[in-house]
Amino acid sequence: MKSTTPAASPAPTSARAPRADARRNYEALLAAAKVVFARSGVDAPMEEVARRAGVGQGTLYRHFPTREHVFVALLGERVDLLDRTARELLEAPDPWQSLVGWLRLYDQSATEYRGMSTRVAEGLADDASPVAAACAPMKAGFGALFDRARDAGVVRSDISALQVLTMISALPKDPERGTTIELYLDIVLKGLRP
Amino acid sequence: MKSTTPAASPAPTSARAPRADARRNYEALLAAAKVVFARSGVDAPMEEVARRAGVGQGTLYRHFPTREHVFVALLGERVDLLDRTARELLEAPDPWQSLVGWLRLYDQSATEYRGMSTRVAEGLADDASPVAAACAPMKAGFGALFDRARDAGVVRSDISALQVLTMISALPKDPERGTTIELYLDIVLKGLRP
DNA sequence: CCACGATACGGACACACTGTCCGCTTCTCG
DNA sequence: CGAGAAGCGGACAGTGTGTCCGTATCGTGG
Numbered sequence: 001m002k003s004t005t006p007a008a009s010p011a012p013t014s015a016r017a018p019r020a021d022a023r024r025n026y027e028a029l030l031a032a033a034k035v036v037f038a039r040s041g042v043d044a045p046m047e048e049v050a051r052r053a054g055v056g057q058g059t060l061y062r063h064f065p066t067r068e069h070v071f072v073a074l075l076g077e078r079v080d081l082l083d084r085t086a087r088e089l090l091e092a093p094d095p096w097q098s099l100v101g102w103l104r105l106y107d108q109s110a111t112e113y114r115g116m117s118t119r120v121a122e123g124l125a126d127d128a129s130p131v132a133a134a135c136a137p138m139k140a141g142f143g144a145l146f147d148r149a150r151d152a153g154v155v156r157s158d159i160s161a162l163q164v165l166t167m168i169s170a171l172p173k174d175p176e177r178g179t180t181i182e183l184y185l186d187i188v189l190k191g192l193r194p
Numbered sequence: 195m196k197s198t199t200p201a202a203s204p205a206p207t208s209a210r211a212p213r214a215d216a217r218r219n220y221e222a223l224l225a226a227a228k229v230v231f232a233r234s235g236v237d238a239p240m241e242e243v244a245r246r247a248g249v250g251q252g253t254l255y256r257h258f259p260t261r262e263h264v265f266v267a268l269l270g271e272r273v274d275l276l277d278r279t280a281r282e283l284l285e286a287p288d289p290w291q292s293l294v295g296w297l298r299l300y301d302q303s304a305t306e307y308r309g310m311s312t313r314v315a316e317g318l319a320d321d322a323s324p325v326a327a328a329c330a331p332m333k334a335g336f337g338a339l340f341d342r343a344r345d346a347g348v349v350r351s352d353i354s355a356l357q358v359l360t361m362i363s364a365l366p367k368d369p370e371r372g373t374t375i376e377l378y379l380d381i382v383l384k385g386l387r388p
Numbered sequence: 389c390c391a392c393g394a395t396a397c398g399g400a401c402a403c404a405c406t407g408t409c410c411g412c413t414t415c416t417c418g
Numbered sequence: 419c420g421a422g423a424a425g426c427g428g429a430c431a432g433t434g435t436g437t438c439c440g441t442a443t444c445g446t447g448g
Contacts, residue, residue, distance in 0.1 A: 019415060019424055045405060056427030061407060121366060159377060167378055172315060172364045183353060184361055191385030211442055213395055239434060250398030255436060 017140040026063050033070045041073055041114030072134045078109045079138045086141030094151040095107060100189060102145055103168055107180045111173060117180075121169035125161060139165070155193045164192065222247040227264045227311050236265055259355030265313060266328040272303045273332040279336030287344040294383060296339055297362055301374045305367060311374075315363035318356060333359070350388045358386065 018026075032053035036044045045058055046067055050060040064070045089098040110117035123131025124139075139162065146161035171184045212220075226247035230238045231345035238262055244254040258264045279299055283292040304311035317325025318333075333356065365378045 021415070022425060025426085046407090047405070050427095057407080057429095058409080058427050062425075065406085116438075125366070125369065147362070156381075159381070163375075163377065166366050167381070170364050170366045172360050181357075183357065187353070187361070187382060187385035189385070190387075191381035191383070193384075215443070216396060219397085240436085241434070244398095251396050251400095251436080252438080253396075256396075260436085 004061050019172055022063075025053070025055050025059055028055065029063055029070075030073060033074060037071075037074065037113040037116075042067075042116055046070075046100060060092055067121075068130055071116075072130045074113070075116075075120070075134050076132065078112070082106060082109060083137040083141040086138070086145050090144055090148065095145075095152040096154040099145055099149045099155070102142060103164075103185070103189070106142075106165075107168065107171075107185060110169060111180065114173075117169045117171075117173070121166055124169065152193060155192050158193070216257075218340070219247065219249050219253055223257055224267055227268060231265075231268065231307040231310075233380055236261075236310055236313060242266075251292040262313075264322055265310075266324045268307070269310075269314070269325065269328050272306065273329060276300060276303060278333040280332070282338050284338055284342065288338075289346040290348040293343045293349070294369075296336060297358075297379070297383070298358055300336075300359070301362065301365075301379065302380045304363060305374065307340065308367075312368070315360055318360050318363065348386060349386050353386070 029049065033049045036052055040048070046060060047057060049070070050057050053060070062186065064073070068167050082102070084106065086102055089102050092098045092101075110120060119131060120135065123129045123135060126132060142165060143161040145162065146155070149155045150157055167188060168180075168185070171180045174181050216361075223243065227243045230246055232242050234242070241251060241252060243264070244251050247254070258267070276296070276299065280296055283296050286292045286295075304314060313325060314353065317323045317329060320326060336359060337355040340349070340358065343349045344351055361382060362379070365374045365382065368375050
């Protein structure tokens, strides 16, 4: 189950440098996916991504075996930002405000592509999903933020950080703007107080 | 857009009595859909429904032009129950407890088939959807219940009944039992207080 | 009771999308 | 430069949806 690599080198990053054209196509696919997913949501036909990138389907599927892999690659950037922000907010004085601030950002990130937050919610629930792996740093970052808030007694203690994320991810989106409706977020936040 | 009926009779129910075999097949399809949707969720292949009902695909699609139509037909029963219950609860003394009781029932209903509540949530947001039409009585029933609670000052007044339903429908489900996780419901309910 | 027109049946079909396979091209390194 | 590895691309098989139309069945009027 480890892929067909001969299992030899325990090398840190890659077995060997990828060929120039391979790297180029990889980048093109990623850029194309960004555009297509942004316009048509994360369920857009893969074939459109390949066409836009100017490569064949075979190429697409070699670089990204499933749609989920594409999604995860795009997710990566967002996760990085969220993780960094979590660290910063950990320094901020008010634990509750930090929590709220992060969640708002999370919310904006999750609406970049239509259908994205649904996928994330599914991924969070399933450890085997590649999405779960991609979200790990973010989960950790938010976990710290959340623990601090809980220790400070500003959120109820019968819910886990992961559950909060799951819940927020599932909130309905405004079909126009794509953002989570502010009111819904408010209600959940209010419900999180002890 | 009214179907191909000649527009003549403003008859109360149907233009003409359906043929015996047609009615029989309709029932068979509905029964089959119940089983299939219960086992495989509302995204199960339509072809399976047809096969289980012992009819051809053509027959299925004539009775139910889209998957959504099947779904709506099954939804009908649930909507009836919820509407009736809403009326009963309107008599109960405590407006808040009535509201909570109804929402719990709503929640259970929405978990009968996997993926059902997501569809309902989508349908509620889109007036053109057949789901919206099917849900109308239920919406009305809950609306009354909700208005009473709001008038009594036990829920915040900046949210509409429809928004509450939308929000509840979107709550994540326990993948094991299929029910909404109690904790999530609690949080939203708490957030609804004024 | 039968024949005929309306009604409904069913499966083949056209279409869309996913993911795989393999003959051919292009890169890279000695 | 020229092998051989690495990568490409599009044809293809598989799955599912919804349509179309020749054929069978119903039910009614003669």
